[in-house]
Amino acid sequence: MRPTRGTSEFWSGAREVLIEAMRRVHGPFDAYLRAGLGVTDETVAAVRAHLLE
Numbered sequence: 001m002r003p004t005r006g007t008s009e010f011w012s013g014a015r016e017v018l019i020e021a022m023r024r025v026h027g028p029f030d031a032y033l034r035a036g037l038g039v040t041d042e043t044v045a046a047v048r049a050h051l052l053e
Contacts, residue, residue, distance in 0.1 A: 022032055033039040 022036070025032075025036070030044070033044065034041075
């Protein structure tokens, strides 16, 4: 079953609300990774290196 237009608009709006709440609490995305998820600088560097390979 495909989502209706109203459902799609709902999830799009819900996503924006969640992103804005994350930004208010943690600031930029890298701050969210560190403070919100506990990701270390070493992990971020390793992921970046892996993605650039």
